[in-house]
Amino acid sequence: MRPPRHYPPSSSVPAGGRTRPGVDGQDALGSRIRRRRTIQHERPATSDLARPPRGAGVAQHRTDDRDTGAGSTGVSVDAPATSSGTDPGPARDREPAVREFLSGLEVRDRSIDRYAxxxxxxxxxxxxxAVxxxxxxxxxxxxFGGARASRRTLTFRSGGTSLSGQGVTSSVLVDTRRAFRGIRIxxxxxxxxxxxxxxxxAVNTRLARHGYRLGPDPASEIACTIGGVIANNSSGMACGITENSYRTVESLLFVLPSGTVVDTALPDADARLRHREPILHAGLLELRRRLLASPDAAAxxxxQFSMKNTMGYxxxxxxxxxxxxxxxxxxxIGSEGTLAWVAEARFATVPLRPAIATxxxxxxxLAEATAALPDLxxxxxxxxxxxxxxxxxxxQAASDSPEAIRRLEVVDHTALLVEFQAADADQLAAALADARPVLDALQLASPVDLSSDPAERAALWHVRKGLYATVAGARSPGTTALLEDIVVPVERLLDTCTALTALFDKHGYDEAVVFGHAKDGNLHFMLTEDFGDxxxxxxxxxxxxxxxxxxxDQGGSLKAEHGTGRVMAPFVRRQYGDELYAMMLEIKRLADPSGMLNPGVLLADDPELYLRDIKTAPxxxxxxxxxxxxxxxxxxxxSKNLTxxxxxxxxxxxxxERARAAGDDELVxxxxxxxxxxxxxxxxxxxxxxxxxxxxxxxGDLVRRLRAEEPTPLLDRAWRTAAHHWEASTRVASTALTVAHTLPPSLVGAATTAARAVFGTETVPHYDAGLPAGGRTRGTSEPGESGTSLPDGAATEVVFFSACVGTMFGPEAGGIGSAEALRRLAARAGARLIVPDxxxxLCCGTPWKSKGHLHGYRDMSDRVLPALLKASGGGRLDVVCDAASCTEGLETMQHLAAESGAGLRFVDATEFAGRMLLPHLTxxxxxxxxxxxxxCSTAALHVDAALDAVCAFVADEVYEPDAWGCCAFAGDRGMLHPELTASATSAEALELGEREFDAYVSANRTxxxxxxxATGRPYRHVLEVLEEATRPAS
Known part of the structure; x- marks a missing residue:
């Protein structure tokens, strides 16, 4: 039996004491804030993020006898060497201890934090x-100062999407993802x-409201951060070398290893650099002079940089x-965190071209595809x-593969995904007309269809953007995915592809795949290798x-986009030659003479560095x-900002599993x-x-199974009993909330806190005044009026499976609840709702499934599906549910039950309202x-568009927060662990606090x-607002 868990709301412990969770702080952009508009945040800050004032509080002038971070001076950028990926252990030979030199900062050095x-x-x-x-x-x-004093090295990381090993370290990892998320338009x-x-x-979401986007467009845009985009000089599918970070960054604010803060937006930035870092300033100008004096080297x-190129500096x-x-x-830019840390970047943006055909x-x-490139x-x-x-x-094997790919009978085929973009429909039509003769002349294996349909286009791009992960996910279990990234002159692409295929055959990489940005001569290919021998x-x-x-030999670069990292660091000298490589070493020595930042990355003397510390996947x-x-x-x-x-x-x-195999029982x-x-x-x-x-x-499937393996027999029996007496159980919960509402919140809160201390936070929910009173039972509510038949032969009847959360949790004060709202709306629109016996x-089963109580879940499923089949006439009628998570739960129940649920069709109430009711409402x-x-359920059910349509029916402006995310209330999870919901909603709440709206709506009571x-605003089901907006004018 697992003992009750009693945990603090945060697992992060500052070296000098615990921070106060949830305390809003100031902006991270310091004095620049006073010159420009207030920045928007992707999430709220948790402490004062202000930078030091200009001209004060910055590091003193650098001296030649500074402490070194690697036990050496000069350009030994590989020190300290990392010979293996093993844990450095709780104790280090070097002093002071890591927590001492990071005193007063948030340090995460539990094993779980470090291994994660x-x-x-x-x-x-x-x-x-430590992190x-x-x-x-x-x-x-x-x-920086602590690292210098303790002779340690630092590696900065934000998104963790880099592919070449530039974001890992056995020393101190600096996480800048959580606190530095400001965005200012x-x-x-x-x-x-x-x-x-x-x-x-997140940046492009904000910019889209103004008709712009960032120039760099990496495929990992959902997760990669601006810090990595700048550190790797990221480009992408469309930007080439004209809209990458190097070309579109207008100014940077960065911190050098000496502690000097450089703000290139200042008009006297160069003079400040010369004053504070005279050796660095003079050294850079000398390198420029030397390069200009060598015509061959300059050429x-x-x-090399006429192509995409992220090798070296x-x-x-x-x-x-x-x-x-x-x-x-x-x-x-492109230094991979080896020269400085970038705190802020100002980009010139690129206009959105919304008229698109793909x-x-x-x-x-492959030969025919590459031969067509010049004309295309x-x-x-x-x-x-x-x-x-x-x-x-x-x-083709992906679950959401579009029809254009699924229908192919692939032999040696190669596809080119092309996209035309323009400012408006007329310009797009003109561009397509110009392209049509070329397209018509191509010898294609299947007809080409350039679509402007957003869903079709999104499906094609989803395949391409996720291709690396999809291909890697299809690898043999236990093998490691290796993604390479090269570029050659476009005219040599065919020869390179042909030779590359021959290399695959020569070395036995039979499952290698090739994809990439053909217009730029940039190829990605993935190998899978078992490094077990x-x-x-x-x-x-x-x-x-x-x-x-x-x-x-083809005149290309060994890294086009993904950065040199560790994987190609030993080959930088070979690509550039001794003269240019020496300049790179000098740049590193000038900016980071102690080798503090990211050793082993970008420059390396060890010829076998790329073969060390390779990750396996047991x-x-x-x-x-x-x-x-x-x-x-x-x-x-x-939970990304909590655990x-x-x-x-x-x-x-x-x-x-790796620790268990190594016999490290203590770590396990x-x-x-x-x-x-x-x-x-x-x-x-x-x-x-x-x-x-x-x-x-x-x-979540893994977590649900782990929960299923953990419950005590007593708790599992209790939930199974509840499944057989769910009506009574929901009434008890409803009555308890109603009674609690009549008592002082502090009294009820203290009682639940005491109970949680005894029985555990996974068993007893936390009560606070934010919870509503209980709702009413579902069976006592009358079905909506039958009304008249809908015109044009539309269906007049559906089965209404009202969610039990409406019984446990009553509506917002003064509201009627989603179930009653749907009944009234159906009556007005002439639809009849049939309530199952x-x-x-009855319940969708989500409470049991999410907690891992599978016996109770199966018992509930065995009752729900037959009842719905009976009510729907064997599946003749749709089943409508007024809580999106319950609609999703019913679909999951049907999927898991296979035959016993065959024929049922579930429709969320938002979709039902948008499709069937709105045409008959005013x-x-x-x-x-x-x-x-x-x-999260409207997203999974693909009914967000219906939700938006209902909102647009009742309001002139429909505002969807840029910082939207799952609220993590998750049934009762928000009561068992309110710190989870508080963390998950903090960014959205901060954004919504900037203005007022006439109504706040969602599609799920919890x-x-x-x-x-989170917001202090009254959120209601969108159907309640729709019902109010369509009441007769009288």
Whole structure:
């Protein structure tokens, strides 16, 4: 029997004492805030993030006798070497201890924190000594100072989506994802100032309201952050080298290892740099002079950077800029965290081109596809994405693969995904007309259809953007996915592809796939390797040697987009030659003479560095074994700022298995103990991770199974009994809430707190004044009026499965509740609602399934599905439910029951209202504005559009918060662990607090409660607002 858990609301412990959770802080942009508009936040800050004042409080001038962070001076950038990915252990030879040098900062050094942070999207694994999460520029400077004094190295990370190993370390990992997420729109969207923890998608969501977007467009935009975009000089599918970070960043605010803060937006920025960092300033100008004095070297730099190129430092900055501060800023871009930490970046944005047509051009083979590129490029498509035959086969296996891909009979086929973009429909039509002769002349294996339908376009791009993870997810269990990224001149693409295929055959990589940005000559290809034996490592080494020869012989670059990292650091000298490589070493020495930042990344003398610390993926559970650790799931996870993300929940299961295999029982016990709260209890099992995951993993399925393995027999029997007496159970819950509402909230809260201390936080809910009184039973409510038949032969009857959450939780004060609202609306629209017999004893089963009480779940399923089949006439009528999570629960119940639920069709009430009721209703009183909270279930059910349509029917403005996320109330999870809901809703609540709306709506009662708690605003079901808006004018 597992003992009751009693946990604090946060698992992060500052070295100097615990922080106060949930305390709003100041903005991270300091004095620049006083010159520009207030920044918007993707989530609220938790402490003062102000930067030091300009001209005061910055580091003193650098001296030549500074402490070194790697036990050396000069340019030994590999020190301290990391010989393995093993845990450095709780004690280190170096003093002071890590917590001492990070005193006063938020430090996470439990094993569960360190092993969770050890994993990113790359195929390298190093376990950090500790994870520190600074909350301001000043705290970052403090981290730098402590690292210098303790001779430690630092690696910064935000999104963890980098693929080349530049985000892992065995020293101190600095997490800038949580505290640095500010976004400020400027010049009506023409510019945007962003902090490093904001995701590309979050920035583009804000910009879209103004008609703009960022230039860089990486495929991982859902999860990658601005910090990584700048550190890797990210580009993407459409931006090429003209709209990447190097070209679109207008100014940077960054901190050098010395602690000096550089703000390139200041008019005297170069003079300040010369005054505070004279050696660095003079050294950069000397490097520029030397490069300009060597015509051959300068020409080689221009040639290499005429393509996408993220190998080594961007030496083109020495040619493109005259002032040292501008040179330094553009060297920092693409430096992979080895020169400085970027605290803020201002981008020039790119206008959205909303008129779009996308299509798939399928050729018989790779040669024909690449041969068509010159003509295709000449007609100006925004993107041309290549997918070889192996990629297409894998894409066909995806659950949501579009028809254009599923219908192919793939042999040697190659596809080019092309997209044309324009400012409006007329310009798009003209562009397509210009392109039509070229398209018609192509020898295609299937007809081309350029579609402007958003759903069809989104389906094609979903396949392409998730191709790496999808391909990697289809690999053999236990193998490691290796994604390579090269570029060659476009005219050499066919020869390169042909030679690359021959390399695959030579080295036995039979399942290798090739895809990429054909317009730029940029290819990605993925290998899978089992590094369990020396032969596999030898094969990978031999292949890499041949690959380097191939790419450099073709005049290409070994890394186009993904950064040098660890995987290509040993080959930088070979690509550039001794003269240019020496300049890179000098740049590193000038900016980071102690080698403090990210050792082993970008520059390395160890020729076998890329073969060390390779990550393996032991098999753990079938639900998650195909996870490639891409991190796409993390931004949508409700617990991401509280405990763990889905990726981390999975990798920790792998770490437990790895420790168990190594006989490290102590580590196993420690990880499993903390995993109870961090991994299981605080998972909302909302399924949003599955929506984002390119390989369809729902980590909630794993958590539900783990919960099913944990319940005590007594608790399991209690829930099974409740399933057989659900009417009485819901009445008890309703009565308890009603009685509690009549008592002082502090009294009831104290009673539940005491009970939670005795019986555990997973058993007894926490009560507060934010909970409503109980609702009324479902069976006592009369069905809606029969009304007249709907016109045009539309259905007049549906089965109404009113959700039991309406019995347990009453409506917002003064409201009628969603069930009564639907009855009234149906009567007005002429629809008849049929209530199943025994409705008060029926439930969608979600409470049992989410908690892992499978016996009770099966018992409820055995009663619900037959009752609905009977009420619906064997499936003749749709079954409508007034709570989105319950609609999803019914669909899940039907899916798991297979035959016993066959024929039933479930429709959420929002979709039913939008499709069947709105045409027969008249809005007699419209609202000026309504704020809508979409739910995880409306997303999973694909009914967000219906929800928006109902809102638009009653309001002039429908506002969907940019910072929307799952509220994590998750049935009773928000009462068992209110800290989870508080964390999950904090960003959305902050955004909504900036203005008032006439109404606040959602589509699920528990979500409405969660959002009312978070915002202090009265959230109601959208049907209640619709009912009020369509009442007769009298």
């Amino acid at each position: 942070a050890a994993h990113d999207a790359s195929h390298y694994l190093l376990v950090p000594e 520190v999460a600074p909350r301001s520029v000043e705290e970052v400077r403090s981290v 400027e010049d009506d969207g023409r510019r945007v100032t962003v902090q490093p923890g904001a995701t590309v998608r 080689e730099v221009r040639r 961007g030496l083109n900055a020495l040619l493109d800029f005259e002032h040292a501060v501008d040179i330094l800023a553009h060297l920092v 299509g798939l051009l399928v050729f018989a083979n 490029v000449s007609v100006g498509p925004a993107t041309i994405e290549l997918m070889d035959a192996a990629s297409l086969r894998v894409a 020396a032969a596999s490592l030898a094969r990978y080494r031999a292949f890499t040697d041949d690959l380097v020869d191939l790419v450099l 098999q753990v559970e079938t639900e998650v074994d195909r996870c490639v650790e891409c991190g796409y799931c993390e931004p949508v996870c409700p 763990l993300t889905p990726r981390q929940r999975i990798v920790l299961r792998r770490e437990v 016990a420690e990880l499993e103990q903390d995993y109870g709260y961090d991994g299981v209890d605080t998972c909302a099992v909302d399924g949003m991770c599955a929506v984002a995951c390119p390989v369809d993993i729902n980590t 025994g409705i008060d004893g 809005a007699t009183r419209r609202l000026a504005s309504v704020a809508v909270h979409r739910t 979500c409405e409660i969660g959002m009312s708690r």
